[in-house]
Amino acid sequence: MNYGRLLNFLLDGNFEYIENYPYSKISTIKIGGEIPVLIYPHTSEQLISLINECDACDIPFKIIGNASNLIPPDFPKRVVISTKRLDGFSRDGDFITVGAGVMLPKLIRKMADASLSGLELLYGIPATVGGAVKMNAGAFGASVGDCFYSARCYDIKAKRIITLFSDGMRFSYRSSSVDENIAVLSVTFRFRHKDKSLILSDMNAALRRKRAEQPTNMPSAGSVFRRTAGEPPALLIDRAGLKGMSVGGAAVSEKHSGFIVNTKNAKSADVRLLIDKIKQIIMDKYAQPLECEVELLEE
Ligand SMILES: Cc1cc2nc3c(=O)[nH]c(=O)nc-3n(C[C@H](O)[C@H](O)[C@H](O)COP(=O)(O)OP(=O)(O)OC[C@H]3O[C@@H](n4cnc5c(N)ncnc54)[C@H](O)[C@@H]3O)c2cc1C
Numbered sequence: 001m002n003y004g005r006l007l008n009f010l011l012d013g014n015f016e017y018i019e020n021y022p023y024s025k026i027s028t029i030k031i032g033g034e035i036p037v038l039i040y041p042h043t044s045e046q047l048i049s050l051i052n053e054c055d056a057c058d059i060p061f062k063i064i065g066n067a068s069n070l071i072p073p074d075f076p077k078r079v080v081i082s083t084k085r086l087d088g089f090s091r092d093g094d095f096i097t098v099g100a101g102v103m104l105p106k107l108i109r110k111m112a113d114a115s116l117s118g119l120e121l122l123y124g125i126p127a128t129v130g131g132a133v134k135m136n137a138g139a140f141g142a143s144v145g146d147c148f149y150s151a152r153c154y155d156i157k158a159k160r161i162i163t164l165f166s167d168g169m170r171f172s173y174r175s176s177s178v179d180e181n182i183a184v185l186s187v188t189f190r191f192r193h194k195d196k197s198l199i200l201s202d203m204n205a206a207l208r209r210k211r212a213e214q215p216t217n218m219p220s221a222g223s224v225f226r227r228t229a230g231e232p233p234a235l236l237i238d239r240a241g242l243k244g245m246s247v248g249g250a251a252v253s254e255k256h257s258g259f260i261v262n263t264k265n266a267k268s269a270d271v272r273l274l275i276d277k278i279k280q281i282i283m284d285k286y287a288q289p290l291e292c293e294v295e296l297l298e299e
Helices: 003-012 044-056 104-113 129-135 196-213 233-239 268-286
Strands: 016-022 034-040 061-064 079-082 089-092 095-099 148-155 160-165 182-190 220-223 250-252 259-262
Touching (some): 003 044, 044 079, 104 196, 129 182, 233 268
Antiparallel strands (some): 016 034, 148 160, 148 182
Protein backbone atom coordinates (compact mmCIF):
# COMPACT_ATOMS: atom_id res chain seq x y z
CA MET A 1 0.00 0.00 0.00
CA ASN A 2 1.33 3.40 -0.94
CA TYR A 3 -0.79 6.11 0.75
CA GLY A 4 1.87 8.79 0.13
CA ARG A 5 1.66 8.28 -3.62
CA LEU A 6 -2.17 8.37 -3.50
CA LEU A 7 -2.17 11.64 -1.53
CA ASN A 8 0.23 13.22 -4.05
CA PHE A 9 -2.04 12.03 -6.87
CA LEU A 10 -5.06 13.63 -5.15
CA LEU A 11 -3.22 16.92 -4.66
CA ASP A 12 -1.84 17.02 -8.21
CA GLY A 13 -5.27 16.19 -9.70
CA ASN A 14 -7.12 18.81 -7.62
CA PHE A 15 -9.36 16.14 -6.09
CA GLU A 16 -11.80 17.00 -3.31
CA TYR A 17 -10.88 14.76 -0.36
CA ILE A 18 -10.82 14.64 3.44
CA GLU A 19 -8.54 12.56 5.64
CA ASN A 20 -9.71 10.78 8.81
CA TYR A 21 -13.40 11.53 8.33
CA PRO A 22 -15.97 9.61 10.41
CA TYR A 23 -18.28 7.22 8.50
CA SER A 24 -20.87 8.11 11.15
CA LYS A 25 -21.20 11.57 9.54
CA ILE A 26 -22.06 10.22 6.10
CA SER A 27 -23.92 6.94 6.76
CA THR A 28 -27.68 7.16 7.29
CA ILE A 29 -27.39 4.90 10.36
CA LYS A 30 -24.76 7.32 11.74
CA ILE A 31 -22.29 4.55 12.52
CA GLY A 32 -18.66 3.93 11.70
CA GLY A 33 -15.16 5.05 12.55
CA GLU A 34 -12.72 7.30 10.73
CA ILE A 35 -12.21 6.67 7.03
CA PRO A 36 -8.49 7.08 6.20
CA VAL A 37 -9.30 9.08 3.05
CA LEU A 38 -12.77 10.03 1.76
CA ILE A 39 -12.65 11.20 -1.86
CA TYR A 40 -15.31 12.97 -3.95
CA PRO A 41 -14.53 12.72 -7.68
CA HIS A 42 -16.40 15.43 -9.62
CA THR A 43 -16.39 13.72 -13.02
CA SER A 44 -16.43 10.19 -14.44
CA GLU A 45 -12.90 10.77 -15.69
CA GLN A 46 -11.71 11.65 -12.17
CA LEU A 47 -13.46 8.58 -10.78
CA ILE A 48 -11.83 6.28 -13.33
CA SER A 49 -8.35 7.71 -12.88
CA LEU A 50 -8.77 7.44 -9.10
CA ILE A 51 -9.81 3.79 -9.27
CA ASN A 52 -6.80 3.04 -11.50
CA GLU A 53 -4.48 4.90 -9.12
CA CYS A 54 -5.81 3.00 -6.07
CA ASP A 55 -5.21 -0.24 -7.97
CA ALA A 56 -1.70 0.84 -8.94
CA CYS A 57 -0.93 1.76 -5.30
CA ASP A 58 -2.50 -1.52 -4.09
CA ILE A 59 -4.91 0.46 -1.91
CA PRO A 60 -8.27 -1.18 -1.16
CA PHE A 61 -11.26 1.12 -1.73
CA LYS A 62 -15.03 1.12 -1.43
CA ILE A 63 -17.35 3.04 -3.76
CA ILE A 64 -20.39 4.43 -1.97
CA GLY A 65 -23.47 6.47 -2.85
CA ASN A 66 -25.51 7.88 0.03
CA ALA A 67 -24.38 5.08 2.41
CA SER A 68 -28.05 4.27 3.15
CA ASN A 69 -27.74 0.50 2.85
CA LEU A 70 -24.44 0.12 4.68
CA ILE A 71 -23.26 -0.84 8.16
CA PRO A 72 -19.78 0.71 8.10
CA PRO A 73 -16.98 -0.73 10.25
CA ASP A 74 -15.83 0.78 13.56
CA PHE A 75 -12.24 0.80 12.27
CA PRO A 76 -12.29 1.41 8.49
CA LYS A 77 -9.09 0.68 6.64
CA ARG A 78 -10.31 1.15 3.08
CA VAL A 79 -10.27 4.41 1.19
CA VAL A 80 -13.84 5.52 0.40
CA ILE A 81 -14.85 6.94 -2.98
CA SER A 82 -18.16 8.81 -2.83
CA THR A 83 -20.09 9.31 -6.06
CA LYS A 84 -22.13 12.17 -4.66
CA ARG A 85 -20.55 14.85 -6.87
CA LEU A 86 -21.38 12.93 -10.09
CA ASP A 87 -24.45 15.02 -10.68
CA GLY A 88 -24.86 15.43 -14.44
CA PHE A 89 -28.34 15.61 -16.01
CA SER A 90 -29.48 15.57 -19.63
CA ARG A 91 -32.71 14.88 -21.51
CA ASP A 92 -33.41 13.44 -24.94
CA GLY A 93 -37.18 13.16 -25.31
CA ASP A 94 -38.40 10.58 -22.79
CA PHE A 95 -34.82 9.43 -22.07
CA ILE A 96 -33.18 11.05 -19.06
CA THR A 97 -29.50 10.52 -18.29
CA VAL A 98 -28.25 11.33 -14.80
CA GLY A 99 -24.95 11.07 -12.96
CA ALA A 100 -24.67 8.13 -10.53
CA GLY A 101 -24.51 10.50 -7.56
CA VAL A 102 -27.84 12.25 -8.17
CA MET A 103 -30.20 11.66 -5.26
CA LEU A 104 -33.26 9.63 -6.26
CA PRO A 105 -35.80 11.92 -4.53
CA LYS A 106 -34.33 14.92 -6.39
CA LEU A 107 -34.60 13.10 -9.73
CA ILE A 108 -38.20 12.05 -8.99
CA ARG A 109 -39.19 15.65 -8.11
CA LYS A 110 -37.58 16.90 -11.30
CA MET A 111 -39.40 14.26 -13.36
CA ALA A 112 -42.73 15.19 -11.74
CA ASP A 113 -42.17 18.81 -12.77
CA ALA A 114 -41.73 17.58 -16.36
CA SER A 115 -44.82 15.29 -16.09
CA LEU A 116 -42.59 12.23 -16.50
CA SER A 117 -43.59 9.08 -14.63
CA GLY A 118 -41.79 5.87 -13.66
CA LEU A 119 -40.08 6.17 -10.29
CA GLU A 120 -42.61 8.07 -8.16
CA LEU A 121 -43.45 5.13 -5.87
CA LEU A 122 -39.78 5.14 -4.86
CA TYR A 123 -40.09 8.66 -3.48
CA GLY A 124 -38.55 8.77 -0.01
CA ILE A 125 -35.83 6.16 -0.61
CA PRO A 126 -32.63 7.98 0.46
CA ALA A 127 -30.50 6.57 -2.37
CA THR A 128 -28.24 7.88 -5.09
CA VAL A 129 -29.10 6.73 -8.59
CA GLY A 130 -26.00 4.46 -8.68
CA GLY A 131 -26.81 2.82 -5.34
CA ALA A 132 -30.46 2.43 -6.33
CA VAL A 133 -29.51 0.70 -9.59
CA LYS A 134 -27.06 -1.64 -7.87
CA MET A 135 -29.70 -2.60 -5.26
CA ASN A 136 -32.63 -2.46 -7.69
CA ALA A 137 -34.24 -0.32 -5.00
CA GLY A 138 -37.98 -0.46 -4.89
CA ALA A 139 -41.17 0.10 -2.96
CA PHE A 140 -44.87 -0.66 -3.22
CA GLY A 141 -44.44 -3.03 -6.16
CA ALA A 142 -42.26 -0.70 -8.26
CA SER A 143 -38.49 -0.83 -8.67
CA VAL A 144 -35.68 1.02 -10.40
CA GLY A 145 -35.42 -1.73 -13.02
CA ASP A 146 -38.92 -0.85 -14.31
CA CYS A 147 -37.80 2.26 -16.18
CA PHE A 148 -34.05 1.59 -16.39
CA TYR A 149 -32.74 1.83 -19.96
CA SER A 150 -28.94 1.64 -19.69
CA ALA A 151 -25.97 2.43 -17.48
CA ARG A 152 -22.55 3.73 -18.45
CA CYS A 153 -20.13 1.87 -16.21
CA TYR A 154 -16.45 1.37 -15.62
CA ASP A 155 -15.38 -2.26 -15.57
CA ILE A 156 -12.69 -2.11 -12.88
CA LYS A 157 -11.02 -5.43 -13.70
CA ALA A 158 -11.02 -5.04 -17.49
CA LYS A 159 -10.23 -1.29 -17.14
CA ARG A 160 -12.72 -0.18 -19.77
CA ILE A 161 -15.96 1.73 -20.04
CA ILE A 162 -18.98 -0.43 -20.86
CA THR A 163 -22.68 0.19 -21.40
CA LEU A 164 -25.08 -2.19 -19.70
CA PHE A 165 -28.67 -2.47 -20.96
CA SER A 166 -31.60 -3.99 -19.04
CA ASP A 167 -30.96 -7.52 -20.30
CA GLY A 168 -27.40 -7.40 -18.91
CA MET A 169 -28.49 -6.07 -15.52
CA ARG A 170 -30.15 -9.27 -14.17
CA PHE A 171 -32.50 -7.18 -12.02
CA SER A 172 -34.21 -9.20 -9.31
CA TYR A 173 -35.43 -8.47 -5.80
CA ARG A 174 -32.97 -5.85 -4.39
CA SER A 175 -30.24 -7.16 -6.64
CA SER A 176 -28.55 -6.56 -9.99
CA SER A 177 -25.45 -7.65 -11.86
CA VAL A 178 -23.52 -4.60 -10.53
CA ASP A 179 -20.81 -6.07 -8.31
CA GLU A 180 -17.57 -4.81 -6.75
CA ASN A 181 -15.92 -4.82 -10.19
CA ILE A 182 -18.36 -2.34 -11.68
CA ALA A 183 -18.59 1.40 -11.01
CA VAL A 184 -21.81 2.95 -12.28
CA LEU A 185 -20.97 6.35 -13.81
CA SER A 186 -24.35 7.45 -15.17
CA VAL A 187 -27.76 5.95 -15.82
CA THR A 188 -30.33 6.47 -18.55
CA PHE A 189 -33.99 5.97 -17.69
CA ARG A 190 -36.97 5.93 -20.04
CA PHE A 191 -39.95 7.68 -18.52
CA ARG A 192 -43.63 7.81 -19.56
CA HIS A 193 -45.78 10.91 -19.85
CA LYS A 194 -48.43 11.28 -17.17
CA ASP A 195 -50.49 14.02 -15.62
CA LYS A 196 -48.34 15.88 -13.11
CA SER A 197 -51.06 15.88 -10.45
CA LEU A 198 -51.29 12.06 -10.61
CA ILE A 199 -47.51 11.73 -10.24
CA LEU A 200 -47.48 14.11 -7.27
CA SER A 201 -50.35 12.25 -5.66
CA ASP A 202 -48.45 8.91 -5.96
CA MET A 203 -45.28 10.53 -4.57
CA ASN A 204 -47.13 11.92 -1.57
CA ALA A 205 -48.95 8.64 -0.93
CA ALA A 206 -45.64 6.73 -1.02
CA LEU A 207 -44.00 9.19 1.36
CA ARG A 208 -46.96 9.20 3.76
CA ARG A 209 -46.98 5.40 3.88
CA LYS A 210 -43.22 5.26 4.46
CA ARG A 211 -43.45 7.76 7.31
CA ALA A 212 -46.40 5.92 8.84
CA GLU A 213 -44.78 2.47 8.68
CA GLN A 214 -41.03 3.07 9.02
CA PRO A 215 -38.85 4.81 11.65
CA THR A 216 -37.85 7.49 9.13
CA ASN A 217 -37.02 9.94 11.96
CA MET A 218 -34.33 7.64 13.43
CA PRO A 219 -30.90 6.79 11.97
CA SER A 220 -31.10 3.42 10.18
CA ALA A 221 -29.97 1.60 7.05
CA GLY A 222 -33.47 0.61 5.94
CA SER A 223 -34.69 -2.99 6.02
CA VAL A 224 -32.01 -5.15 7.57
CA PHE A 225 -33.12 -8.50 6.17
CA ARG A 226 -34.06 -9.58 2.67
CA ARG A 227 -37.50 -10.87 1.87
CA THR A 228 -37.00 -14.44 0.72
CA ALA A 229 -39.35 -17.30 -0.08
CA GLY A 230 -40.40 -17.79 3.56
CA GLU A 231 -42.37 -15.50 5.83
CA PRO A 232 -41.41 -11.78 5.77
CA PRO A 233 -38.52 -11.27 8.23
CA ALA A 234 -40.26 -8.33 9.97
CA LEU A 235 -43.29 -10.51 10.69
CA LEU A 236 -41.16 -13.26 12.27
CA ILE A 237 -39.15 -10.75 14.32
CA ASP A 238 -42.39 -9.19 15.54
CA ARG A 239 -43.92 -12.58 16.35
CA ALA A 240 -40.80 -13.57 18.29
CA GLY A 241 -41.31 -10.50 20.49
CA LEU A 242 -38.01 -8.90 19.48
CA LYS A 243 -39.26 -5.33 19.00
CA GLY A 244 -37.10 -3.05 21.14
CA MET A 245 -34.41 -5.73 21.72
CA SER A 246 -31.08 -3.90 21.90
CA VAL A 247 -27.33 -4.30 22.02
CA GLY A 248 -25.49 -1.17 23.13
CA GLY A 249 -27.01 1.73 21.19
CA ALA A 250 -28.58 -0.44 18.47
CA ALA A 251 -32.19 -1.59 18.80
CA VAL A 252 -34.90 -3.34 16.79
CA SER A 253 -37.26 -0.51 15.87
CA GLU A 254 -40.51 -0.36 17.86
CA LYS A 255 -42.21 0.97 14.73
CA HIS A 256 -41.00 -1.58 12.13
CA SER A 257 -39.32 -4.78 13.27
CA GLY A 258 -37.42 -5.06 10.00
CA PHE A 259 -35.35 -1.99 10.90
CA ILE A 260 -32.47 -1.62 13.36
CA VAL A 261 -32.15 1.94 14.63
CA ASN A 262 -29.26 3.77 16.20
CA THR A 263 -30.80 4.96 19.47
CA LYS A 264 -27.65 6.34 21.08
CA ASN A 265 -24.07 6.32 19.77
CA ALA A 266 -24.32 2.74 18.50
CA LYS A 267 -21.15 1.02 17.39
CA SER A 268 -20.95 -1.12 14.28
CA ALA A 269 -20.18 -4.05 16.61
CA ASP A 270 -23.53 -3.47 18.40
CA VAL A 271 -25.49 -3.73 15.13
CA ARG A 272 -23.57 -6.83 14.04
CA LEU A 273 -24.15 -8.58 17.36
CA LEU A 274 -27.83 -7.65 17.34
CA ILE A 275 -28.18 -9.04 13.79
CA ASP A 276 -26.51 -12.30 14.87
CA LYS A 277 -28.84 -12.60 17.87
CA ILE A 278 -31.95 -11.98 15.75
CA LYS A 279 -30.82 -14.55 13.18
CA GLN A 280 -30.19 -17.14 15.90
CA ILE A 281 -33.54 -16.60 17.63
CA ILE A 282 -35.52 -16.74 14.37
CA MET A 283 -33.65 -19.89 13.33
CA ASP A 284 -34.31 -21.56 16.70
CA LYS A 285 -37.99 -20.56 16.81
CA TYR A 286 -39.06 -20.84 13.16
CA ALA A 287 -36.21 -22.69 11.40
CA GLN A 288 -36.01 -19.84 8.86
CA PRO A 289 -32.57 -18.49 7.96
CA LEU A 290 -32.43 -14.70 7.62
CA GLU A 291 -30.26 -13.08 4.98
CA CYS A 292 -28.97 -9.52 5.30
CA GLU A 293 -30.15 -6.90 2.82
CA VAL A 294 -27.90 -4.29 4.42
CA GLU A 295 -24.23 -4.62 3.56
CA LEU A 296 -21.95 -5.24 6.54
CA LEU A 297 -18.79 -3.52 5.37
CA GLU A 298 -15.48 -5.19 6.09
CA GLU A 299 -12.70 -3.12 7.60
C1 LIG B 1 -34.91 5.21 5.98
C2 LIG B 1 -34.55 4.28 4.85
C3 LIG B 1 -35.55 3.77 4.03
C4 LIG B 1 -35.23 2.90 2.99
N1 LIG B 1 -36.24 2.43 2.21
C5 LIG B 1 -35.94 1.64 1.17
C6 LIG B 1 -36.99 1.16 0.30
O1 LIG B 1 -38.16 1.48 0.48
N2 LIG B 1 -36.63 0.36 -0.74
C7 LIG B 1 -35.33 0.01 -0.98
O2 LIG B 1 -35.07 -0.70 -1.95
N3 LIG B 1 -34.32 0.43 -0.17
C8 LIG B 1 -34.60 1.23 0.89
N4 LIG B 1 -33.59 1.66 1.71
C9 LIG B 1 -32.21 1.16 1.51
C10 LIG B 1 -31.30 2.00 0.59
O3 LIG B 1 -31.76 3.34 0.51
C11 LIG B 1 -31.19 1.38 -0.80
O4 LIG B 1 -30.60 0.10 -0.76
C12 LIG B 1 -30.38 2.26 -1.79
O5 LIG B 1 -30.50 1.69 -3.06
C13 LIG B 1 -28.90 2.42 -1.44
O6 LIG B 1 -28.40 3.49 -2.22
P1 LIG B 1 -27.13 4.33 -1.76
O7 LIG B 1 -26.86 5.35 -2.78
O8 LIG B 1 -27.32 4.82 -0.39
O9 LIG B 1 -26.03 3.21 -1.82
P2 LIG B 1 -24.93 2.83 -0.70
O10 LIG B 1 -25.65 2.41 0.53
O11 LIG B 1 -23.93 3.92 -0.59
O12 LIG B 1 -24.26 1.57 -1.38
C14 LIG B 1 -24.99 0.39 -1.55
C15 LIG B 1 -24.19 -0.52 -2.47
O13 LIG B 1 -24.17 0.04 -3.77
C16 LIG B 1 -22.81 0.22 -4.20
N5 LIG B 1 -22.78 1.44 -4.99
C17 LIG B 1 -23.27 2.67 -4.68
N6 LIG B 1 -23.09 3.52 -5.69
C18 LIG B 1 -22.46 2.83 -6.67
C19 LIG B 1 -21.98 3.14 -7.98
N7 LIG B 1 -22.13 4.37 -8.51
N8 LIG B 1 -21.38 2.17 -8.69
C20 LIG B 1 -21.22 0.93 -8.19
N9 LIG B 1 -21.66 0.54 -6.98
C21 LIG B 1 -22.27 1.49 -6.23
C22 LIG B 1 -21.98 0.30 -2.92
O14 LIG B 1 -20.65 -0.12 -3.16
C23 LIG B 1 -22.73 -0.69 -2.04
O15 LIG B 1 -22.32 -1.99 -2.33
C24 LIG B 1 -33.88 2.53 2.76
C25 LIG B 1 -32.87 3.06 3.58
C26 LIG B 1 -33.19 3.92 4.61
C27 LIG B 1 -32.10 4.48 5.48
